[in-house]
Amino acid sequence: MSATTAGLPARHPESQSESYLGDEHSLGSWLFTRDHKRIAILFFASITFFFFIGGAAAALIRLHLVNPYGTLLQPEVYNRMFTMHGIVMVWFFLIPSIPATLGNFLIPLMIGARDLAFPRLNLFSWYLFTLSGFIALYFIFIGGDDTGWTFYEPYSSNFANGHVIAAAVAVFINGFSTIATALNFVVTTHKLRAPGMTWFRLPLFVWAIYATSIVMLLATPVLAMTLALVGIERLWGVGIFNPALGGDPILFQHMFWFYSHPAVYIMVLPAMGVVSELVACFARRPVFGYRGMCYALISIAVIGFFVWGHHMFTAGISLTSAVVFSLMSFIVAVPSAIKVFNWTATLHNARISFDAPMLYALGFVGLFTIGGLTGLVLATLSADIHLQDTYFVVAHFHFIMVGGTVSAYFGGLHYWWSKITGRHYPEMWGRYAAILMFVGFNLTFFPQFILGYLGMPRRYYTYAPDLQTWNVLSSAGASILAAAYLLPLGYLTWSLFFGKRARANPWGATGLEWRTSSPPPAHNFPHTPTVTERPYRYDPRDGSFTTQDGAHFAEPAGLGLGLGAADV
């Protein structure tokens, strides 16, 4: 049963202007806002900042690795650099990226609600994130640490010279930000759907955020406890994971990976949701197998809790448990494969335009497929013996997290940019950036598969000279990738001041978020919509579409040219 928000007054008395951006401009109106849209922008600012911090670390690493005997970074600094890169990118960029920015902005709009269930909790989540961010910056400023983002014991408690406690505290608090956001999304999806918005009429983006939130809620507390125990061990020398004091370092790995494997699904599920939205709109047809996609999302979320041991195949776990974890890892790949097939099938009998968001979405499908397939290689027990802890693994997870999630994040940003800001980005620049990103990404990370097979281990500041060619190629790619990330920073900022103003539904999309102005008013909808249609009612024969509240329109004239001339 959907809990309805029907019957709300036509215009909320507190809001005077047409846009959530226009009501108030003071700093206080932003820092003490309860509007999910403004909170999304706050998160957007924070994570963009951290993206470039983590990216700077990556740039330094790749620059250093151009030379096998590189002297750009001292060994100690190099080790702290990759640790900082991992911690910042995972917890301060990737995990919040799509949920806390796009999710926060869009979930209430997509389900026809006025706000999330707990707006103050939403703001508190950003406060927690900011606090953890300050601690992370402090941690970096005082020199960071060198345990890697994985904090393996007993190195992290007993041997590391860096500021492990600061890192653990930053991540611990960050975790509570994640939990608060996820709690909000789950409760909102259950209780605040507009009349007629049944579960199987929800856009796949909402399903994806919901699945992600379930994982966040159940996995993050385990990380919190694990890091707390590491901190206690480091501070007071109790033997929880330290074998010299009677502890078990493998127990740490089990507890850490019990969170960290679901964490990678936290990072990829929202991206899958974004891609479904984009592909449907730009192929002008419903996503193939909508219910299968829903079940796939939930399956990935659930099964993802039972595969953590595949990070420990060479750690000395029992052969039986290794076999079980390998089997589960193969099983969890099946729903992901289904999603790739379904996106591909959505391109059949379609009417495809290649605007920038679509280019990012197609890039996601291509790169995620490579990443996922190489994941199968790693899930294969004997293959993993050779490849574990080598650059093959590094390449694998970057294909998914960067080639996948970051591509989808950029795609979503471009797609919903007009809705969020009320302005259009320059379309051709968007396409150039998307293509540049795809090229730069492949050049950066594909050679790393080869490096891994050749036996170059991870976290090495120096390497055998005959591996230099591949490292140079990778670093060259990284410079192209950097340009591809800086381009949007430039033209998206430009668009805020000079971009063409957007109408409500420039892409001609079916979701409820497109049924209100760009940008939306403070309380989202003048009247609460009533949902009568399933999502993605696009007709590929002529590109016409029916929005979820039942209005039918012709295809926008400018689609494909990215000019969005729809007048809805």
Next chain:
Amino acid sequence: MMHHWLPFWPRNAALSASVIDTINIGEFALVLLILCFVYGMMLVFCVKYRRGSAVPRHETGQKSWVWEIGWTSGTLAAFLVLFVLGAKAYLFLYKPPSRPDLELYVVGKQWMWKVQHPGGQREIDAVHIPVGRLVKIILASQDVIHSFYIPAFRLKHDVVPGQFETFWFEADRTGTYSLECSEFCGVQHAHMIGSVIVMSVADYARWLANQGATESLAQQGFALARRYGCTGCHSASSTVHAPSFDGLYGSVVHLADGRTMAADERYIRDCILIPSTQRVAGYPPVMPSFEGQLSEDDLVRMLAYIKSLSEGRSP
């Protein structure tokens, strides 16, 4: 790295490398096939169904279950085949051998590998082994987790402090191959590098003889056993009723709490360090713990000694 028939294929110097290479080549072929299929379909559809094309489109039907069940089953079947092949090979590669030709002891510490041969020969950051012989390695760490990785053999095993790990390999080509640490272990992790030198059997025997080793590992272990008083209880003439070392390694032990365990390397180590967790049935629970008193090198010597009293047995 030398070249295989592929321009940049890494060297293959062991049976395990051939096994793993075969599986990997098969997997990469499958990966390529699936990629071609997916990319191909995407490309074809993107061209055929682009907005400007005049290809007729029909109404989008809802009957997708046939396709979905089809490719789900197909994917699941293919994955299960990969899983089974991989698991079988893993069980073969990771199960400790029952009859190794040679047992080496490796202690990893920040940031070097200390290798000991049974005859007492020692080396640092180098492992000399005979070709074509089944070599079992017992790994111990003195400090943090390391990982003993020989790319040319396609093998690695983590070296975890607080426990013995074992694995095995059989080199089938002479030569010098790199040995690397592949678990981050501190500042000089990238320099915890050594060589695996595979020699002919005769050359290996000559090398052993030239090392100037006077005492075998087992003999060193026996000296330790006397020094720490182990033989005081565990010998036939002792007044204290304690399990004998003779034939212990490789036997099945019945514990006081009802469990049975194989007396392998881990069992013996835990007996020495945390005996209270492994009380043997029928013996008084009086064995003290030697935790903190024995270094990893000492434990390795004791292990060699106890194993020498069970010639030919294995767990």
Next chain:
Amino acid sequence: MFSGRLEAQYSDSRQQSETAQLGMWVFIATEVLFFGALVFSYFIYRFTYPEQFALAGHDSFILLGSVNQAILITSSLTMVLATRAAKADQQRALVLLLSATVALGLAFLGVKGYEYAKDVAAHSVPVIDYVFKPGYRRPTEIFWCFYFVATGLHALHLTIGIVLVALLAVRAAQGAFSPSYDAPLEVVGLYWSFVDTVWFFLFACIYPLGRAG
């Protein structure tokens, strides 16, 4: 706070109330995983070192633990009765029962503080002030580490609960709650029951060890 004002995203107060309760259930789920991770690692070590854990557990003060168990169960009762009183519009009973809950919670903390003092006197504080009695080794310290972390976290959660219930009591005295508006009581009551339940598990982990047979 606790004014019952209908927020813009809700269509009626029943929806707002149900949503708040769902939110608390979801939060409790995350806490189960949080404490669960701790209890899980406790059990790993308990089964690895059963004798040592039994030795250490025997040194815990079961009488004090049991008294606290009784206090907390009673406080759950008073909390539930308070919620019932609100539904029956018994304002005086409501305020009294909420105050009783606060008092019982504070009593728990008092007993716990006394117990900590006795633990310190017995030199059972890991690393800081720990004496290895004859036959005791490192695993006993792991037991006490678990004891302090678990009971400490529990006490923190209980303190937050006491503050919340105290706030409710103040608002109740101002007549804020009625049969038509009792959502905060339900939600805080849920939280209070959760804190009580955690104590059940901690009690079972800590006190009966080493005393059977």
